[in-house]
Amino acid sequence: MVEDELLKLRFKTGRVDALQRIYEKYRDYLLTLAMALLNDAALAEDVVHDVFVTFAQTGARFRLHGSLKGYLSTCVLNRARDHYRARKRRQTGCHESIRPRPSPDSPDGRMLSDEQSQQVAAALEQLADDQREVIALHLNAQMTFRQIARTRNLPLTTVRGRYRHGINKLRSILNGRLRHETRR
Amino acid sequence: MKPADDIEKIVNNMSFRAGSKMDRAIWADALKAQRQSQGPQYAPGRDRVGRTVMAYPVVKLALAAAIMCAAIVLWRTMPASKTYALSDIPELIGQAWTIHIRSRQFIAGEELLSEYWYDAEKGKKYVYTEDIGPPGQRIAKHAIETVWNEPFVMRVNHRKRSVRFQRLLPSEQELHRLVIRDFALHVAFEDHQALNQYAKIGKERISGQSYDVWRREFRDTDTGLRLEVLVSPRTGDIARIRRWINHYQFEQGWMLHTETDAVEIDVLPPWGIFSTLPPAGYTQENSKTTADPTGVGYSTYQHPEGYELRVPLSLVLEDGSVLACWSTTSDSVEPPANDAYENLMFGEALPETPCALCGLISIGAMKPCGLLSAYEKDTPMTIIHYRGRHVAHTYSTGKVYEWGLYVPQREVSNGKPIRTAITVVRSRLQGSEAWRPMLGKQLTSLVVTPQSFTEYVAGAVAELSEDGVVPAVMAYENLLELAKHVRDTPGGYDNFKDELKEEIERSVNGVEVTAEVYLEPVDTATSHETRQ
Numbered sequence: 001m002v003e004d005e006l007l008k009l010r011f012k013t014g015r016v017d018a019l020q021r022i023y024e025k026y027r028d029y030l031l032t033l034a035m036a037l038l039n040d041a042a043l044a045e046d047v048v049h050d051v052f053v054t055f056a057q058t059g060a061r062f063r064l065h066g067s068l069k070g071y072l073s074t075c076v077l078n079r080a081r082d083h084y085r086a087r088k089r090r091q092t093g094c095h096e097s098i099r100p101r102p103s104p105d106s107p108d109g110r111m112l113s114d115e116q117s118q119q120v121a122a123a124l125e126q127l128a129d130d131q132r133e134v135i136a137l138h139l140n141a142q143m144t145f146r147q148i149a150r151t152r153n154l155p156l157t158t159v160r161g162r163y164r165h166g167i168n169k170l171r172s173i174l175n176g177r178l179r180h181e182t183r184r
Numbered sequence: 185m186k187p188a189d190d191i192e193k194i195v196n197n198m199s200f201r202a203g204s205k206m207d208r209a210i211w212a213d214a215l216k217a218q219r220q221s222q223g224p225q226y227a228p229g230r231d232r233v234g235r236t237v238m239a240y241p242v243v244k245l246a247l248a249a250a251i252m253c254a255a256i257v258l259w260r261t262m263p264a265s266k267t268y269a270l271s272d273i274p275e276l277i278g279q280a281w282t283i284h285i286r287s288r289q290f291i292a293g294e295e296l297l298s299e300y301w302y303d304a305e306k307g308k309k310y311v312y313t314e315d316i317g318p319p320g321q322r323i324a325k326h327a328i329e330t331v332w333n334e335p336f337v338m339r340v341n342h343r344k345r346s347v348r349f350q351r352l353l354p355s356e357q358e359l360h361r362l363v364i365r366d367f368a369l370h371v372a373f374e375d376h377q378a379l380n381q382y383a384k385i386g387k388e389r390i391s392g393q394s395y396d397v398w399r400r401e402f403r404d405t406d407t408g409l410r411l412e413v414l415v416s417p418r419t420g421d422i423a424r425i426r427r428w429i430n431h432y433q434f435e436q437g438w439m440l441h442t443e444t445d446a447v448e449i450d451v452l453p454p455w456g457i458f459s460t461l462p463p464a465g466y467t468q469e470n471s472k473t474t475a476d477p478t479g480v481g482y483s484t485y486q487h488p489e490g491y492e493l494r495v496p497l498s499l500v501l502e503d504g505s506v507l508a509c510w511s512t513t514s515d516s517v518e519p520p521a522n523d524a525y526e527n528l529m530f531g532e533a534l535p536e537t538p539c540a541l542c543g544l545i546s547i548g549a550m551k552p553c554g555l556l557s558a559y560e561k562d563t564p565m566t567i568i569h570y571r572g573r574h575v576a577h578t579y580s581t582g583k584v585y586e587w588g589l590y591v592p593q594r595e596v597s598n599g600k601p602i603r604t605a606i607t608v609v610r611s612r613l614q615g616s617e618a619w620r621p622m623l624g625k626q627l628t629s630l631v632v633t634p635q636s637f638t639e640y641v642a643g644a645v646a647e648l649s650e651d652g653v654v655p656a657v658m659a660y661e662n663l664l665e666l667a668k669h670v671r672d673t674p675g676g677y678d679n680f681k682d683e684l685k686e687e688i689e690r691s692v693n694g695v696e697v698t699a700e701v702y703l704e705p706v707d708t709a710t711s712h713e714t715r716q
Contacts (some may be wrong), residue, residue: 016281019307020217020452023211028201035200045206052214059221080544117198124195141196171191 004068012062024161028068029054029140030076034110036136037080039125041111047083051075071143074151077133084129114152123173134159204454209644211452219450222314227332268420270398270413271380274369276420281305282453283368286446287425294317294325301453302368307361308333308458312419330564331460332360336472338460347462349475353497353647355640358542359630360480362602372425372447375411387415390423402464407431407659410438422447474581476513477647481628487539490514493609495541496585497644499637500603501660502598505667506629507568507637509644511585512537525584528574530657531666534588536612542621543608543637543680544570544590545688549681568592570605573670576658578649585648587655589663590668593677595692604628621683634660 007025010018034044051072055062060179064071130176133152137143145163151157196629202210232360277283283302287293301310309332316325317559326343334357337350352360371375380406382398389395397596402409408430414423425444463470470476477496480533485493491514498508522536534540546568578585596603607624632640637660648651670676 014218015305017216020211023214027207027210028199031202032198032200035199036195036534044200045202045210049210049213052210053217056214056217059218110203112201113199113205116194116358117200120195121199121200125246135195139192140198167191172612173414174191174194 006086008062008064008068010157014059022055026072029069030072032117033073033076033139033140034080035113035117035121036124036140037077037132038083039121043080045081045110047076050079050154069141070143070147070151072141073137077137081129081133087104095107103148120135123170126173127166129168131162134162135166135170138163189620200466201418204611208452212450215450215452216486219281222575236705267415267417268415269384270382270415271371272420273379273413273415273422275420276374276449277369277372278365280365280368280449283365283448284446284448284451284453285368285372285444287442287444289442296325300368301457303458304361306334307357307364309360309364309367310453310457320648331458333460334360335459336460336475337478338462340463341546342465344467345465346467346469348469349460349472350478351472351475352480353477354638354643355435355497355499355630355632356478356480359602359628362630363480372444373413379413382411388423390414391604393421393423395423395470406433408438423571460544481604481626481630482607482684483625484610485539485607485624487512487611491538495607495627496648498627498691499633499640499641500629500631501637501663502597502634503664503667504592504606505663506603506605506627507587507641507658507663508541508590508591508629509573509585509587509628509648510541511583511716512539515581525577525586528577530575531573531669534572535577535586537586540613541572541590541607542610543572543590543684544605544627545594545603545608545623545684546570546596547688568594569677569680569684571670571677572667575663575666578645578655580648587658587665589670591667593671595671601631601669602628603631621687623684623687 007018007022011022023033027048030048034047035041038044038047055072055075124135127135134145134148137148138145141152145156145159148154151161152159205273215584280302283300283304287298289298290296296314296316297312297538298314299310299312299684302308309330310331311332314325314326314327324343326341328342329340329389330339331338331340332352335352335354337352338663339350340346373379378400382400384396385399386397388397393416396417398413398415400411408428409481410426412424412428413425414425415421416423423445425442425447426440427442428438428552429441430439460472476494477495479495481498482495487493491512493510493512495508495510500506524537527533534542547566557594570592572588572590574657575587575589577587590605604626608621609624609716612620630640641658642654645654645658
């Protein structure tokens with residue numbers, strides 16, 4: 001936390017080493033969060049790219065009293081929301097079939113992950129958006145339910161409810177997938 | 185996959201990592217965005233005033249009209265977007281955060297790679313060079329890696345599979361940060377101070393991009409040297425730097441000697457490239473705690489009998505005098521006898537070690553250009569001699585460090601944070617009485633204030649002496665007084681000047697200099713060579 005406070009100060013003064021440290025520290029973490037929310041390697045890269053570029057542009061105007069990690073996580077969430085809302089509009093409005101997603105472990109090595117992470121991301125995608133958000137923010141971004149409720153402007157009970165329903169559904173999806181894999 | 189009972193743990197363990205391509209792409213754009221954002225500073229309180237004023241619809245309309253008028257005026261008067269020339273490159277590199285240079289050299293049928301990474305902000309440097317050894321020694325191609333990550337310098341010899349550490353004193357770390365971009369420029373161009381003397385001779389396309397070809401040529405009776413740089417006029421990117429050699433007597437035409445295919449600015453260096461952890465299985469010749477102090481501004485002088493002259497510190501005082509700490513060391517032969525340092529008096533002559541830094545000179549017309557002409561002809565040859573005087577000596581871990589003051593014949597000040605001069609090294613072979621002064625490599629020194637001088641000297645003495653106590657004679661004011669005394673002594677510089685006269689003439693007039701070093705520039709902007 002102390003390191004983040006120093007990084008924020010240095011970043012405000014235009015220090016490139018501060019930006020670099022923030023980037024190195026949170027790059028993979030934000031990418032994982034974006035994948036949990038979107039399950040699309042290209043979109044996740046776009047989201048993380050946009051978050052860092054926008055963040056870098058703020059420079060001296062950057063003002064933040066809270067956690068840097070929480071701030072960047074929220075930026076990822078907001079951009080991810082734009083993307084999956086747009087995706088939903090395309091699917092319902094134009095009857096467009098879901099386009100095949102490039103494998104995260106693409107041959108050009110743009111993104112690296114293990115098989116389990118890919119399966120979990122695929123399972124998360126099957127949840128409702130609001131459930132997926134709460135799970136990703138709580139488990140991947142390590143935000144408390146109270147923090148999520150505050151940032152999303154929701155009652156605490158709603159956040160807890162979404163989380164509980166989401167986890168139950170995720171458990172059944174993953175258990176079903178596991179049974180299916182065992183039969184094969 | 186594990187049973188999904190502990191579902192929270194499984195989601196929590198989910199991990200996606202950026203591959204190197206993604207990593208570079210995002211970082212490069214973020215870095216660019218940060219640099220572009222560093223325009224006019226944010227004015228606190230402006231928001232509130234702005235919002236209040238903008239609450240009136242009339243103001244909004246007026247502002248919209250004003251913006252449109254300004255846009256029209258700008259559109260009519262604005263010059264076309266900037267076109268980059270070769271002479272713009274030093275400025276681009278001078279502002280870079282990171283610099284990457286990669287070259288191939290073609291020697292004796294071998295292709296030798298060299299690669300450089302600079303993190304100019306943090307003072308880190310990575311150098312990879314391949315070599316085949318001197319002609320006739322039949323040494324197979326081998327590589328050396330050097331990593332500068334303050335305060336340590338790690339040199340990895342892949343042929344010997346060994347690692348040796350050196351360390352930088354605080355003042356040299358500061359100096360390193362000041363000169364690191366100049367080092368990069370020098371590695372890329374060698375004659376970076378003369379980039380405005382290149383001629384644009386045409387265009388060349390590489391990977392679908394168009395680049396201007398800039399050329400400069402040198403020629404004497406035996407050898408020709410042609411330098412070409414391909415610069416994007418749109419972005420200032422450098423696609424290639426090529427050096428061609430023509431040995432006229434062999435009638436082989438122009439032969440490619442070196443090609444640089446990467447001069448990249450602000451790209452993310454590979455992860456861990458500045459690490460000073462020795463490679464596994466390599467022998468450590470010393471450790472970080474026993475690392476030898478080394479300097480940034482001077483490499484080393486190698487004496488034929490195995491001694492090395494090193495300068496781990498050099499500081500410039502306000503009158504232009506240079507306090508330099510140097511040592512004559514050797515791993516293979518006995519170190520110089522300590523009696524060379526006995527009976528030395530403050531302000532008197534320097535010790536007579538097998539090789540000694542006996543003075544400095546600066547030549548006004550000198551343009552350090554690597555392989556190219558070392559001296560510009562037809563320019564006034566303003567020479568300033570710096571005479572060396574003994575200040576003190578310190579002992580540490582079996583080595584003796586001489587602290588000498590090098591006093592210019594007149595006060596020198598140019599307002600720059602660093603100062604360069606040519607070293608005058610005096611060396612002697614065993615059994616020989618003749619001491620020969622030679623012009624050596626450049627010494628780059630850090631200009632200091634009285635306060636920083638005290639801090640740097642105290643820090644250095646703590647490392648370069650057994651008791652860590654700064655000798656009283658090494659006080660800033662004391663040294664200025666000594667310098668004044670040396671300057672004011674009638675005829676004090678006469679002997680030194682006489683000794684060096686012949687050596688300077690030999691170097692400047694090219695008697696001992698190879699053809700490569702002293703070539704005449706030729707006009708390259710001939711129409712028949714223009715490639716469109």
